[in-house]
Amino acid sequence: MIGLLLDVATTAAILFVVAAGLLITFGVLKIINFAHGGFLTVGGYAALVVTQAGGSPWLAAPAAFVAGVVLGAAVERVIVRPLYSRPLDAILATWGLGIVIVQLITLAFGRGTNFVPSPVSGAVAAFGTDYSAWRLIMLVVAVLLAAALAALLQGTRLGLEARAVIMNEELAQGLGIDSTRVRFVTFALGAGLAAFAGALITPLLSVDPLMGVPWLLNAFMLVLVSGTSLASLGLASLLLGGAQVVISTYGNPVLGALSIVVLAAVLLRIRPAGFARG
Amino acid sequence: MARTPLLRGGVAVAIAAALVLAAPLALDQYAISILIRSFLFGAIAVTVDILWGYCGVLSFGQATYFGIGAYAFGLAVTQIGLSPGVALGALAAGCAVSALVAWLIAWLGFGPRVTPLYISVITLVEAVIFVQLIYSGGDFTGSSSGLSGFDTFDVSMEGWFRIAGLFLLAAVVLGAILVRSDAGRLLVAIRENEQRCRYCGIATARVKGVLLAGAAVIAALAGYAYAGYTDVIAPDLGNFQFGTELVIWVALGGRGTLYGPAAAAVLIDYASAYLGGTLPFIWQLIVGLVFIVVIVLMPQGIGPAVASLARRRPRAVAPPALATVADAEVGGDAAKPAIAVAGLSRHYGSLRVLDGIDFTARAGELVSLVGPNGAGKTTLIRCLSDGAERSGGSVAIEGTPIGRAAPEACVRLGLGRKFQAPNVFETLTVADALRIARARQERLSPWRRAQSIALPAAARLVLQATGLEDALATEVRHLSHGAKQALELAMVLAMQPRVLLLDEPTAGLTKGERTLIGGILTDLVRRHGLCILLVEHDLEFVREISSRIIVLHQGRILLDGSVAEVTGSELVRSIYTGTPEPAAA
Amino acid sequence: MKRATLGVLAATALVAAGAGVPARAADQTAKIGIPVGLSGANSVVAPSVVQAAQLAAAEINAHGGILGRKVELAVADDGSGADGAVKAFTSLIFQDHVNAIITMETSAARNAGLPVVARGKVPFIYTSYYEGRSCSPYLFVDAWVPDQQVASIVDYFMKEKGAKTFFLAGSDYAFGRGMLEYTRKYITAHGGKVLDEEYLPMDASDWTSVISKIRADKPDALITSTAGGAPNVTLTKQLRAAGVKVLFGNLAVDEGTAKAIGADAAGVYISQSYLTTIDSPENKAFIAGLDKMFGDKVKTPNDLSEPEYDGIYLYKAAVEKAHSFDTKAVLAALPHVSFTGARGAITMDHQHHAPLTMYLGQVQPDGSVKVIKTFPHVDPGNQCPKLKS
Structure with missing residues (x-):
C-alpha cells in the first residue's frame, strides 16, 4: 500500500515537472506548444553532453534549463512571434519545429539510445519500504518547482505582468504592460522548464531522439484540463496520474497507459473548464 | 451560375478522367504502383482540407478512418475468406464503424463551450487508441506486424491505378461542388463565426458532426481500397504520424483550395518514394523546415501562391436576385407572454451580475432595456438566448421554458438576437450571409447555389435603407462598421423571429438610418405583433419607439413602467446624471 | 480550379514518365535488394546490417562474384513499418529489378513485403530473429525463432x-x-x-x-x-x-x-545465435573483415547483422547450385545449400528455417557478454508444416 501511494505521488510529481513548462506557455501565449516534446529531448541530450564532457550528473538539469531557455528565446523570436495573430498556425508551426528538432538531433547524435548516469542510484529505505531514490528526489523537485513558480508569479513584477496577461491581455496592454516581452520571457522559460524536465527524467529513461514523444500527449491533456493554474495542474497530475498507476497496477497496463488521455478527454466533455475553477 | 463555367468544368473533368484512364499505358510498373497510393492519400487530403481549410476543424484523425477501412477489409477476408458478400459487408462495416467513431469524436469534440483546439487533441488521442487496440489484438489483428497475404480482388495494377485515380478525381470534384454550394458557404461561415451560425438557429455541432462522419467514410473507402491493393494491413496505416502528414500536405498545398492539398499529397508522397528511401532523415528534415517556412511566411500554402502567378483575379460571381417572402402570420399565441423571466440570476464566482430579475413582455410590445454601463443589460440578453448562461431562475419564450437549451434551440423557439458589436461573417458576401440567416427556412443545398434569396419585407427594408441592397456581392469585411450593424440586423430579421432581442442595433448608423430602422421596428411590433426587447443608450430614440421601459441598475430591475413613468422618474435621472455616458458606446 | 487540377495531373504524369524508365541492370549484375529500417524502430541496428551486406558483397566480388556476375546492393528505407515496406519492396522489385531480397526487418515490414515479393516473384531471405511461423514459398529464414x-x-x-x-x-x-x-x-x-x-x-x-x-x-x-x-x-x-x-x-x-x-x-x-566473443576462425575473420573495410566507422556486428552476411552467402550457394538466377531454380536449391559463417554451419532445411547454435550469455559489469553455456544445433521446430522442405 505504501508502495502504491509512493508510485502515485512520484508519478504525479514526474507528470507535473514535465507539464509545467507547457502550462505556463499555454497560460500566457494561449497556444499549445507542440515542440514541447522536442524541448524535452533537447534537455535529455544536454544532460548527455554535460555528463559525457565529464560534468557532474547534478549539473545536467541546470545546464539543460539554460539550453532550453536559449533555444526557446530564439524560437519565440523567429517562429512564434510572427504568428501572434494566428494562434492555430503558431501551434502548427511548433509542430513542424518538433519534427525539425528530432531530425537535427538524429543527424547530430545518431539514432541510438544513450545513457546518462544518474546522480543517485538504487533504492533507499523510505516510509517503511525500499523505494527508488531518484523517484523520491523527483517528488522533492516537483514541490520545489511548484514553490518557485508560485513565488515567481506572486512575488515578482514579471509574475504580476504575466498574471495580468493571462487574465486579460488587452486590458494588460492598456495598463502599459509590454505583453510582447512577457510572451517572450514566458516562452523561453517554458522551453527552459521543458528541457529541465527532459534532463531530470534521464535517470529513469534512455536518451534517444524520440524520448519526448510518449510524454507529449499526456502533458497536453493535463494542461488542457488544468487551464492556466499551477494548482490545478498539481491536482490533475495527482488524480489522473494516480488513475494511471491504479489502473495499470490492478487492471491492464495498456489501458493504464491510455488512462490519462481518455479520462481527460471525457472530463473536458463533461466539464470544459477541467480542474480549473470556472 | 452561367452555362459556360459549368461546361468548362465538365470538359476539364472529362479530360482529367481520360488522362487517368490512359496514363497506365505510358507509365512503368513502379510509377503506377506508387501513384496508386499517392492518389488514395490525395483523396484523404481533400477531406482534411474540407474539414480544416473550409470548416476550420483541424483533425489528425483522418488517418485513423483510413486504417479502419483497411482493417475492415483485411480482417473480414482473413477471418471469413473472400467472397462478394464478404467484400461488400466489410465495405459497409468499415464505413459504418468509421462514421460511428467520427460521430463519437464529434460528440466529444464539439461539445458546448469546448475550445476549438480540443477537437484536434481528441483526434490525436483517437489515433493513439486505434494503434493500441490493434497492438493488443494479438493474432486477430496481427498486432504490430499487421496481416498480409490474404486473398484480395483480382484487379491488375493498371486497374487499381484507374480506380484510385478516379477516386481522387471524384473526391476533388465532389468536394468542389460541395464547397461552392450554399451548404459549402455554411462551412466557411462556421469557421468564421460559429456563434453567429448558432444564433441563426443552425446546430453547428451537428453540421460538423455530419461533415466529420462523411469525411471519415471517404477516408475509410480509401483505406479499404488500399488494403485491397497492397494486400497488407498494419497499425501505421492509422497512426497519428500519418494523420499529421496529411495535415502537413494540406498546409503546404494550400488549405481551402482542394486542388492544392490533392496535388501536394500526390507530389510529396510520390517524391518521397524516390527520395525518402535513400535519405529518410534529410527528407523529413526538409519537409519539416518547409512546413514551418510555409506556415510563417505563406499561410495560404504553396498552391495558391503558384496559382496566383498564373491566373487573373477570380471571376466575379453575379449577385443573386432578392425576392420578398410573404410575412408569416406572426403574433404567436397571444395568451402566453412572449418573454417570461422569473427569479433570474447570474453570478461569476461571488460577483453577482444579475439578481432576482422578474419581468414579462408580450407580443406587440417594444420593451427597452436601459441602464448605465455594467448594469447587466447584455448579460440579461445573453441569459435569455442561451440556456447555459444563467445561474438561477427561469426563462420561457412564448410559454416554453428554455431550460438549459443551446442558442440554436432557443432560436427555434422564435427568438432572434442581434449582438452589441457587429457579429457577422467577415469573408462571406452580404448575399451569402443573408442566405445563412435564412438556412432554417430554406434548406441550404449541398450541391448548388440558389439563384435568389427570399427575404421578409422588414429585412429588405433595412437593406434598402442602408444601401446594402447594392452591395450583395461585396465581402462583409469590406463593409463599414455601420453597414455591418445593418447587415446583422437584416440577418436577424431575415430569420422571421417572433421575439427579437436587439443589443444596440443602431450604434454606428446615421441619424437618418436610425429613424428609418426605428420605423421598421415599431412597424414590426404594431402590424406584425412581434415582441422586441431593445438595449439602447440613446434615451431620445428609446422614448420615440418604446411601449415600455425597464431600467436595470447593478444587476437588479430598478423600474419597469411606461415611457412616461420612467422618463419622469427622479431616480432614473439621478442614476444617469451620476454616471453620465455617451449616447452610443 | 479545375484547370489547376488538370495541370497538376499532367505534371504528375510527366514526372512519372520521366522517372520511370530504369535501365535493366539485372542482366549484368547480381542485384540484391535490402529494404531495411534506416528510419524508425530499426534505425539503430540498420547500419550494421548494411555493413554486413557490404562486406559479403565485397568479398564475393573479390572472388569472381556469383556465376561471374558482380554483386550489387540496393538499399531502401522501409521506415521500420508496413507502409514504408510496401514502398521499399515495390521500388526494389519493380524499379531496381533485384534478383533477390535479403534483409533484416521488423515483422510488420516483412509481412507487408511478402505480397509484393509474391507479385514480383523473387527469393526473399529474412535474416532477423522473429516470433516465428511466417511462411511463404519465397521466404527463407536464417535467424532464430x-x-x-x-x-x-x-x-x-x-x-x-x-x-x-x-x-x-x-x-x-x-x-x-x-x-x-x-x-x-x-x-x-x-x-x-x-x-x-x-x-x-x-x-x-x-x-x-x-x-x-x-x-x-x-x-x-x-x-x-x-x-x-x-x-x-x-x-x-x-x-x-x-x-x-x-x-x-x-x-x-x-x-x-x-x-x-x-x-x-x-x-x-x-x-x-551470434556474439562478438564467439571463438571461431570464421568469427575472427568476419570481425577483421569489417574492421578493415570500415575502419573507425564500423558498427559493432550483432545477432541481427551477422545473419545478413550469411544470407548473402547462402543465396550465392543456391544460385551456384542451381546454375541460374531463375527464381524457381534458386528456391529449389536454397534448402539444400549450407554456409559456414561466424555462427557456424547454417542450412535452411527445416521448413525454410535453420537449426542454429545458441549461446547463453551473461552481461558483465563492464558491459561485455560472457558465454555461460552453448546449445549446439537447436532445432527451429515446426514453423511451416505446409512447406515441403
Missing part, C-alpha cells in the same frame, strides 16, 4: 538456478507477445509457474506498475521481451533504480544495447 531461443534461458534458470516461479513482461506488439506466449507455454509444460504476464504499449517509458507487481509477486525469475532500443533501456534502468534484484533473462536485448546500458545491465542473461 522462439523455439530456439527461449529454451536455453528457461532451462538454465530452472535446472541450474532452481527457479520455479516466473514473471513475464514485454512490449505490447507482435514480437513481444509472440515471445512471451511461447515462453509461458514452455515454462508451464516444464513444471514451472508463470505468476503474471504484463505488457506495456510499445512506446511506453514508465514501467512503474509492472515493477510494483514484480515486487509484490516476488518471482524467482523475470523474463522480458520488449521492443528494441529505448524500452529495453528504460525497463532495465527502472528495475535497478527500484532495487529489484531478481534472476533476469532478456529475450530482446542485443549485445550492443547491453554494452551501452553498462553497469545497470550487469547480471542480465541473454540468449543469442
Whole structure:
C-alpha cells in the first residue's frame, strides 16, 4: 500500500515537472506548444553532453534549463512571434519545429539510445519500504518547482505582468504592460522548464531522439484540463496520474497507459473548464 | 451560375478522367504502383482540407478512418475468406464503424463551450487508441506486424491505378461542388463565426458532426481500397504520424483550395518514394523546415501562391436576385407572454451580475432595456438566448421554458438576437450571409447555389435603407462598421423571429438610418405583433419607439413602467446624471 | 480550379514518365535488394546490417562474384513499418529489378513485403530473429525463432538456478507477445509457474506498475521481451533504480544495447545465435573483415547483422547450385545449400528455417557478454508444416 501511494505521488510529481513548462506557455501565449516534446529531448541530450564532457550528473538539469531557455528565446523570436495573430498556425508551426528538432538531433547524435548516469542510484529505505531514490528526489523537485513558480508569479513584477496577461491581455496592454516581452520571457522559460524536465527524467529513461514523444500527449491533456493554474495542474497530475498507476497496477497496463488521455478527454466533455475553477 | 463555367468544368473533368484512364499505358510498373497510393492519400487530403481549410476543424484523425477501412477489409477476408458478400459487408462495416467513431469524436469534440483546439487533441488521442487496440489484438489483428497475404480482388495494377485515380478525381470534384454550394458557404461561415451560425438557429455541432462522419467514410473507402491493393494491413496505416502528414500536405498545398492539398499529397508522397528511401532523415528534415517556412511566411500554402502567378483575379460571381417572402402570420399565441423571466440570476464566482430579475413582455410590445454601463443589460440578453448562461431562475419564450437549451434551440423557439458589436461573417458576401440567416427556412443545398434569396419585407427594408441592397456581392469585411450593424440586423430579421432581442442595433448608423430602422421596428411590433426587447443608450430614440421601459441598475430591475413613468422618474435621472455616458458606446 | 487540377495531373504524369524508365541492370549484375529500417524502430541496428551486406558483397566480388556476375546492393528505407515496406519492396522489385531480397526487418515490414515479393516473384531471405511461423514459398529464414531461443534461458534458470516461479513482461506488439506466449507455454509444460504476464504499449517509458507487481509477486525469475532500443533501456534502468534484484533473462536485448546500458545491465542473461566473443576462425575473420573495410566507422556486428552476411552467402550457394538466377531454380536449391559463417554451419532445411547454435550469455559489469553455456544445433521446430522442405 505504501508502495502504491509512493508510485502515485512520484508519478504525479514526474507528470507535473514535465507539464509545467507547457502550462505556463499555454497560460500566457494561449497556444499549445507542440515542440514541447522536442524541448524535452533537447534537455535529455544536454544532460548527455554535460555528463559525457565529464560534468557532474547534478549539473545536467541546470545546464539543460539554460539550453532550453536559449533555444526557446530564439524560437519565440523567429517562429512564434510572427504568428501572434494566428494562434492555430503558431501551434502548427511548433509542430513542424518538433519534427525539425528530432531530425537535427538524429543527424547530430545518431539514432541510438544513450545513457546518462544518474546522480543517485538504487533504492533507499523510505516510509517503511525500499523505494527508488531518484523517484523520491523527483517528488522533492516537483514541490520545489511548484514553490518557485508560485513565488515567481506572486512575488515578482514579471509574475504580476504575466498574471495580468493571462487574465486579460488587452486590458494588460492598456495598463502599459509590454505583453510582447512577457510572451517572450514566458516562452523561453517554458522551453527552459521543458528541457529541465527532459534532463531530470534521464535517470529513469534512455536518451534517444524520440524520448519526448510518449510524454507529449499526456502533458497536453493535463494542461488542457488544468487551464492556466499551477494548482490545478498539481491536482490533475495527482488524480489522473494516480488513475494511471491504479489502473495499470490492478487492471491492464495498456489501458493504464491510455488512462490519462481518455479520462481527460471525457472530463473536458463533461466539464470544459477541467480542474480549473470556472 | 452561367452555362459556360459549368461546361468548362465538365470538359476539364472529362479530360482529367481520360488522362487517368490512359496514363497506365505510358507509365512503368513502379510509377503506377506508387501513384496508386499517392492518389488514395490525395483523396484523404481533400477531406482534411474540407474539414480544416473550409470548416476550420483541424483533425489528425483522418488517418485513423483510413486504417479502419483497411482493417475492415483485411480482417473480414482473413477471418471469413473472400467472397462478394464478404467484400461488400466489410465495405459497409468499415464505413459504418468509421462514421460511428467520427460521430463519437464529434460528440466529444464539439461539445458546448469546448475550445476549438480540443477537437484536434481528441483526434490525436483517437489515433493513439486505434494503434493500441490493434497492438493488443494479438493474432486477430496481427498486432504490430499487421496481416498480409490474404486473398484480395483480382484487379491488375493498371486497374487499381484507374480506380484510385478516379477516386481522387471524384473526391476533388465532389468536394468542389460541395464547397461552392450554399451548404459549402455554411462551412466557411462556421469557421468564421460559429456563434453567429448558432444564433441563426443552425446546430453547428451537428453540421460538423455530419461533415466529420462523411469525411471519415471517404477516408475509410480509401483505406479499404488500399488494403485491397497492397494486400497488407498494419497499425501505421492509422497512426497519428500519418494523420499529421496529411495535415502537413494540406498546409503546404494550400488549405481551402482542394486542388492544392490533392496535388501536394500526390507530389510529396510520390517524391518521397524516390527520395525518402535513400535519405529518410534529410527528407523529413526538409519537409519539416518547409512546413514551418510555409506556415510563417505563406499561410495560404504553396498552391495558391503558384496559382496566383498564373491566373487573373477570380471571376466575379453575379449577385443573386432578392425576392420578398410573404410575412408569416406572426403574433404567436397571444395568451402566453412572449418573454417570461422569473427569479433570474447570474453570478461569476461571488460577483453577482444579475439578481432576482422578474419581468414579462408580450407580443406587440417594444420593451427597452436601459441602464448605465455594467448594469447587466447584455448579460440579461445573453441569459435569455442561451440556456447555459444563467445561474438561477427561469426563462420561457412564448410559454416554453428554455431550460438549459443551446442558442440554436432557443432560436427555434422564435427568438432572434442581434449582438452589441457587429457579429457577422467577415469573408462571406452580404448575399451569402443573408442566405445563412435564412438556412432554417430554406434548406441550404449541398450541391448548388440558389439563384435568389427570399427575404421578409422588414429585412429588405433595412437593406434598402442602408444601401446594402447594392452591395450583395461585396465581402462583409469590406463593409463599414455601420453597414455591418445593418447587415446583422437584416440577418436577424431575415430569420422571421417572433421575439427579437436587439443589443444596440443602431450604434454606428446615421441619424437618418436610425429613424428609418426605428420605423421598421415599431412597424414590426404594431402590424406584425412581434415582441422586441431593445438595449439602447440613446434615451431620445428609446422614448420615440418604446411601449415600455425597464431600467436595470447593478444587476437588479430598478423600474419597469411606461415611457412616461420612467422618463419622469427622479431616480432614473439621478442614476444617469451620476454616471453620465455617451449616447452610443 | 479545375484547370489547376488538370495541370497538376499532367505534371504528375510527366514526372512519372520521366522517372520511370530504369535501365535493366539485372542482366549484368547480381542485384540484391535490402529494404531495411534506416528510419524508425530499426534505425539503430540498420547500419550494421548494411555493413554486413557490404562486406559479403565485397568479398564475393573479390572472388569472381556469383556465376561471374558482380554483386550489387540496393538499399531502401522501409521506415521500420508496413507502409514504408510496401514502398521499399515495390521500388526494389519493380524499379531496381533485384534478383533477390535479403534483409533484416521488423515483422510488420516483412509481412507487408511478402505480397509484393509474391507479385514480383523473387527469393526473399529474412535474416532477423522473429516470433516465428511466417511462411511463404519465397521466404527463407536464417535467424532464430522462439523455439530456439527461449529454451536455453528457461532451462538454465530452472535446472541450474532452481527457479520455479516466473514473471513475464514485454512490449505490447507482435514480437513481444509472440515471445512471451511461447515462453509461458514452455515454462508451464516444464513444471514451472508463470505468476503474471504484463505488457506495456510499445512506446511506453514508465514501467512503474509492472515493477510494483514484480515486487509484490516476488518471482524467482523475470523474463522480458520488449521492443528494441529505448524500452529495453528504460525497463532495465527502472528495475535497478527500484532495487529489484531478481534472476533476469532478456529475450530482446542485443549485445550492443547491453554494452551501452553498462553497469545497470550487469547480471542480465541473454540468449543469442551470434556474439562478438564467439571463438571461431570464421568469427575472427568476419570481425577483421569489417574492421578493415570500415575502419573507425564500423558498427559493432550483432545477432541481427551477422545473419545478413550469411544470407548473402547462402543465396550465392543456391544460385551456384542451381546454375541460374531463375527464381524457381534458386528456391529449389536454397534448402539444400549450407554456409559456414561466424555462427557456424547454417542450412535452411527445416521448413525454410535453420537449426542454429545458441549461446547463453551473461552481461558483465563492464558491459561485455560472457558465454555461460552453448546449445549446439537447436532445432527451429515446426514453423511451416505446409512447406515441403
